[in-house]
Amino acid sequence: MIGARNLALAICILVLCAIGTVSGSGPAPADAEPDGRVWIDGTPLIRAIHEDRGDLYRHIDSDTGGKEHVADTYMPGDARTFIATDFVTEEDYTVNATCRATGDYCYVFVDENETVAEGEIRDLVETFDRVIYPTVTGTFGTEIGVDRDRRIFILLFDIRDSLHDSATELSIAGYFDGSTSNKIDMIFLDADARGSEVRSTLAHELQHLVHHSRDPHEKTWVNEGCSGYAEFLCFSTENRAKVRAFNRHPDTPLAVADGRWARSEGEINQAHYGASLLWTLYLAENYGDRSGDAQRQGFLADLVAENRTGLAGVDATLALHGFNESSEDVFKRWVVANYLDAEGGKPPLGYDGIEITRYPEVTGRVDLTRGTGAVHSFPAAELPPWSAAYYEVKADDPAAVSFANDQGFWMERVVNRNGKAVIVVSPLADRGAFVLTVAEGNGTPAD
Template sequence: MRNCLLTCLLLALFLSACDRSTSPPPPLDRQPPTANASDLLDQLDDVTIPPRDLADLTERLTGSGPIPRTAVTTPTSYKVGDIATFWYKDQDAGQNVTVEAQLRYRSAELYMWFETGMRVRDDELTEAVNFLEAQLLPTHRAFFGEENRPGIDGDPRVHILHLEEIGGIAAAYFNSADGYVQAVNPYSNEREILYISMKSRDLGSDEYFGSVAQEMQHLIHQNTDPNEAAWLNEGMSELSLHLNGLEPNREADYAAHTDIQLTNLTYDPDLVSAHYAAAFLFTNYFREQYGEAATQALNRDPGDGLQGFDHLLAALGTGLSADDFFKNWLVANYLVSIERPTGVWGYETVDVPALELAEDHRRFPAEVSGSVAQYGADFIRLRGDEPLRLNFTGSQRVPLLATSAHSGSAFWSTLPADKSDMTLTGRFDLTPLTSATLSFWIWFDIEEG
């Protein structure tokens, strides 16, 4: 958990911290952080948040009694031609609906299901499974680890459900709740399963393999580090394409939107591709700097998001923090974008197109004011023949949350996290009482979806 404002000053080349919007920037907070605030930030950085267990939560919160972690003791023996009913999430309707699908291929690794009525050419299916079994699955398991095998259904195979369409902007998805029995999630398919939309794509195309690669990485990550920060999880999924020779090709989206928060993935249709690109570039930059073994260790580290980077950078003896690494990454993006990479500030395997500049100044003096997202950057180009003096003033403090304590100076917060279970417990002797009441004030800001 961190929320410090990072500003990268590169006097010869660029400066971050401007806004292209017409709205006035927020007022500056010139007061330095207190010692208590700095200590609190350090404590939050060190917190390792436990992952949630939906079965355990169901047992504790509903009083259901013990819930099995597997759906069957003997796996179902499916054969080609079988028809089964599946749940899936209709993204347009926002509802769980059922669909019938036919098994068209079965091997020691895969079940390939297709929505009934879909036309599937045998030669395309053969070509697709050959790539999945010979290239994609071995590459994923060697680099990222293994999914839960044999898993909830007692079967080591991965199910891939091909649908006419899913709705919305989704091309594919993985649902971690399928790893729980229907007593926990009534819409669970109780399988290790991926959902692939075949709308506007061909079986065996790069787009198809890219979708399978992304969701397969999520399936594995659910087993190796189930509450990894969503942005880094997506960065690893984008990296999985790169490792299989299936390039994400989203770098131009990041170049046009550098002022997005790396560490806060949003699904705004206009920005989601830029978020994926930023996460991929950041993750791949780490892989290129420190190697595949370090990236594999990062993928398994119990620390979430930047905390994992802090852990690995320390273990490698780099002398860098995650914040330092982030600054180097910004420099690398700019230098690669102007085709002048040097030393650690560059990439070996990807290119970054020209970044969209927030400002481009040739005449001086010049004054610029604005705001920049946490862990984002705006780039300003300063061009001239004479040396320049740069004065920068920025806020030294930012709030962790958009609220303050109702009374006193402290409150308990769950902190932003994905697929996690945070608890607050205390012991109280109520034996002298006939009744007891707990009164508390609550504030919440919960994302939709």
């Protein structure tokens, strides 16, 4: 199967780029388990599989207007068969599982071939019922899924994802599949994931389930940002590796096409996650549930329910809540905040909930102190839509540094704590190569 081969190749590249050069005797990466396992989210991959098979919206298209009725109430000891997907072959297969626990908001089933301790099952149920379910539904919306049972099915099993071709093994910690033939509200978790990893993954995937229930056509970058924020809300999970990846690649576009997200590998893949998480946190702190305004508690739920997708959905939600700003206005402040947070900036010039300890990677630097009226043009650089670049200029008077670019891209100057002018450049919705020219004193930048 061509699609399966392409997916397998993408996964190999993802692992190798994420962990660097791998050798049989080399150390495991910092985010790996002792056995060399690296955990990732499988939801974008399962979406790509369904796109390859042409059945991405199969369940939506076959919906006749009513939810499926789940007649049975499951109790510990009850058995059921589920349909799962092999990430390597892209083929569906069945999993025979037994109900191990019934909570207020979940059933926990375990593959009959897996062993999971009772204590871990109890912890999973209590965490889901007391923390994950109320937090995620309270933030993103209470309308869930395709069945009439208030409980979510959680299946613990061995997710088929291993390629066994390196010392460090890629493992999918969990995924949500909105196109599955199970026709129930369901989350898939790998039985080998433990502790904080499985709890964060469960919060992440529940947001996907809620989002799919309210707006199944949402852009991946919006959906993944909300799932990262769900982890943050439930467990203060900051996903620092992903934020650091975005910091190293600030030219990573925020509003990225689904296909580009699915094709991204390694650190760029992680940078997409970091950008989406920071964007969602920025919305929450300035317009939503973390803004301190009780009237804004429903902002993210309204964003999730909005059937316009991507930035158009953000525009509609801002308007719904009475804001005059557009998503473009918010983006301009956001790219500046991503720089100033390293200086201790607070909303709207930074974050409350996360601390970015280093400036975004600088595209270019220049020292203009050697002569009054000095002018400097940086080498041409190319930016995709909704990305940014940062240029550092040392000058006798940083506030007097003038700047221009030959494409008319949006720019803003800030002065950092080291007394250097920093020019932020973004094409916004445009794209292409540009040349930035800066000058000090009587110098005039070239247009």
